[in-house]
Amino acid sequence: MTESDARADASAFGNYQNEIYSTSLQGTLPNLPMSFAELEARATRALPPTVLPYVAGGAGDGYTQRANVAAFNHWGIMPRMLVDAAKRDLSTEMFGTRMASPIFLAPVGTIGLCAQGGHGDLATARAAAATGVPMIASTFSVDPMEDVAAALEDTPGFFQLFTPADRELAESFISRAERAGFKGIVVTLDTWVTGWRPDNLEAGALPQMQGHCLANYTSDPVFRDLLGQPPERDPRAAVELCARLFANQVTWRDLSWLRSATRLPLILKGICHPDDARRAVDAGIDGIYCSNHGGRQANGGLPALACLPDVVEAADGHAVLFDSGVRSGTDVVKALALGATAVGVGRPYTYGLALGGTDGVVHVLRSMLAEADLLMAIDGYPTVRDLTPAALRSVSPAWDPW
Numbered sequence: 386m387t388e389s390d391a392r393a394d395a396s397a398f399g400n401y402q403n404e405i406y407s408t409s410l411q412g413t414l415p416n417l418p419m420s421f422a423e424l425e426a427r428a429t430r431a432l433p434p435t436v437l438p439y440v441a442g443g444a445g446d447g448y449t450q451r452a453n454v455a456a457f458n459h460w461g462i463m464p465r466m467l468v469d470a471a472k473r474d475l476s477t478e479m480f481g482t483r484m485a486s487p488i489f490l491a492p493v494g495t496i497g498l499c500a501q502g503g504h505g506d507l508a509t510a511r512a513a514a515a516t517g518v519p520m521i522a523s524t525f526s527v528d529p530m531e532d533v534a535a536a537l538e539d540t541p542g543f544f545q546l547f548t549p550a551d552r553e554l555a556e557s558f559i560s561r562a563e564r565a566g567f568k569g570i571v572v573t574l575d576t577w578v579t580g581w582r583p584d585n586l587e588a589g590a591l592p593q594m595q596g597h598c599l600a601n602y603t604s605d606p607v608f609r610d611l612l613g614q615p616p617e618r619d620p621r622a623a624v625e626l627c628a629r630l631f632a633n634q635v636t637w638r639d640l641s642w643l644r645s646a647t648r649l650p651l652i653l654k655g656i657c658h659p660d661d662a663r664r665a666v667d668a669g670i671d672g673i674y675c676s677n678h679g680g681r682q683a684n685g686g687l688p689a690l691a692c693l694p695d696v697v698e699a700a701d702g703h704a705v706l707f708d709s710g711v712r713s714g715t716d717v718v719k720a721l722a723l724g725a726t727a728v729g730v731g732r733p734y735t736y737g738l739a740l741g742g743t744d745g746v747v748h749v750l751r752s753m754l755a756e757a758d759l760l761m762a763i764d765g766y767p768t769v770r771d772l773t774p775a776a777l778r779s780v781s782p783a784w785d786p787w
Contacts, residue, residue: 386442398475398754399762417748421712421733423474423748436498440735445684453710455678456688460719461780466704475756477727477769479704480569480650480671481517482541484727487769488642488717490746491708491729492522492545492571493677495592497527497600499739504528508738510536512746516754521545521571521729524558525598534565534781544571547576550633552642557607558621559647571674571706575655577632580682591630596624629704639739652706656777661701672704672726679709679731690720694774697724711761714756722772 388424405415418424425441432440443450458566472750477487492515492747497505506526511534513520519541522533534542544562549555559570585591592598602608603616603623611630616623635643644651675696677689689709697705707720720728730753737749766772 391594393738397473398751398758399446399473401751401755403761409697412618414750415747417737419752422668422739423716424733424736429740431492431501431739433501434591435588435595436495437580438496438584438588438590439464439491439592440499440732441640442582443680443684444582444682446583447678447680449684449688450680450710450767452688453677453690454712455691455711456710457716457719459690459762459779459781460662460723461776461778462715462718462722462764463762463778464763464767468767470762470765470767472767473761474768475754475758475761478592479541479706479727481588482568484517484519484541486516486518486727486750487757488518488730488750488753489543489730490518490734490750491731492521492523492573493731493735494523495598496523496735496738497525498592499735501743505738506533507536508743509734509746510542511743512734512738512750513540513744514538514543515747516540518754519543519568519727522567523598524601525593526599526600529566529600529604530562530567533695534562534567537566541568543567543572543652543709545573548634548635548639549630551607551611551630553737554607554611554630555633556646557605558601558643561601563647563649569671570643570644570655571652572635573654573678574635575676575682577634579740581684582679582681594624594628596620596787599627602627602630624633637664637668639785640665640670641688642668643740652704654706657689659695662696662699663701663703666699666703668700670703672706673700674706674708675707675725676697676706676729690723692722693720694723714758715760717753717757718760718766718772718778721769722774722776724774 442626464746475487476485499505500508512765521543523545524547546569613627650671652672652674654663656673675693706724719730734746736748737745
C-alpha cells in the first residue's frame with residue numbers, strides 16, 4: 386500500500402496488520418520494530434550522542450517521566466460485547482475541523498536533528514501529509530516554519546510558540562505562522578526556563594546553544610534587525626541573542642495581548658490544574674493542552690494523565706489536547722476515554738524518525754492507529770464518542786513509575 390493509499394484508507398486503520406501479514410507470506414518481514422521497547426532500544430543506538438539526552442532524558446531522576454508512562458496502567462478498558470463495531474470512526478473535531486485521526490504529532494524541539502540526513506522537521510511533516518495526522522511544529526526547527534507548513538500539504542498543522550521576550554519578535558512569529566497556513570498557535574507555558582536535566586548536563590549537550598534548530602529565529606526579519614547583521618556573519622552572536630530572547634514567562638496579564646495578536650485558535654500548553662483551565666477559558670482561550678512536557682521540565686509532579694479528567698471538566702466543552710507518556714494505541718484509547726479531544730505522540734514518532742525517516746514516522750503512526758482501531762473493535766467502542774470514562778475501570782491503587 387502506498388502512502389496515499391494509507392491516508393485514503395483512514396477509516397480502517399486496523400488493516401495495517403493485514404498488510405504486514407500479507408507481505409510476510411511473501412518472505413518480507415517488517416524492517417522497523419513493532420513494539421515501543423524495541424523501537425526505543427534501536428533508536429537509542431541510532432541517535433547521535435549529543436541529541437539522545439535531549440530526546441530521551443527527563444528532569445531530575447526521571448520520576449515524573451516514568452510516572453507518566455505508568456499512569457496508564459492505573460486504568461483498564463471494560464469490554465462490551467454484541468456491539469456492532471464492524472466499522473469504526475476514529476475521527477475527532479478540533480477548532481471546527483474534522484480530523485480523521487484522534488492523534489497528532491506533538492512538538493519536539495530537536496526533531497530536525499533526529500533524521501539520519503537532518504531536516505527531520507520536513508520529514509515529519511511529510512509523514513503527517515502521508516497519514517493525515519496533524520502536526521504541531523516547534524519553534525526550534527532546522528528549517529523555517531514556512532517550509533514545514535508547505536510540506537504538510539493539506540494536513541492541518543499548528544505552530545508551537547516559545548513566546549520570545551521581545552513582543553515584536555513574538556508577533557512576527559505568530560504572523561508568519563498565520564501566513565504559512567498553520568491552523569492554530571500553541572503557546573508553551575512551562576518552558577520559559579530549561580528544567581534540571583542531568584542527562585543533558587552530563588553530555589554538555591543543549592543543541593540550541595550549539596546553534597542548532599534556530600531557523601525560525603535566523604530567518605525572521607525582526608530577529609535579524611535586532612541582531613544588526615546577517616546571522617551567518619557571526620553565528621555565535623546569533624546564538625547568544627536567541628538565548629537572551631528565547632522565552633518570556635507568560636502570565637495571566639499577557640493573555641489579552643496574545644489573544645489580540647492572532648485570529649487563529651489559541652491553545653495553552655502545560656495546563657494541569659483545573660483552576661488554570663477555567664481561567665484560561667474565561668480569558669478567551671480556544672483550547673487547553675494538558676501536558677507536563679513528558680516529564681522533561683519539572684520532576685516530582687503528578688502524571689499528566691492523572692490531571693486530565695479534572696482539566697476536561699473545567700474546560701467546559703472546549704477542546705482539550707493531551708500528551709505525556711503515550712506509548713501505544715491502547716494509551717491513546719484510554720486518554721480519549723478520559724476526555725481528551727486528541728492525543729499527542731512524542732517520543733515514539735521521534736524514534737521512528739531516527740530509524741526510518743519519513744517512512745519510520747508513518748510506520749509508528751499507522752501502528753498506533755491500528756492498535757487503537759482494533760482495540761475499539763474488539764472491546765465494542767465503534768467511535769471516539771463511545772469512549773467515555775464509563776469505558777474505564779481503576780485497576781490499581783496507585784501508579785508505580787519504577
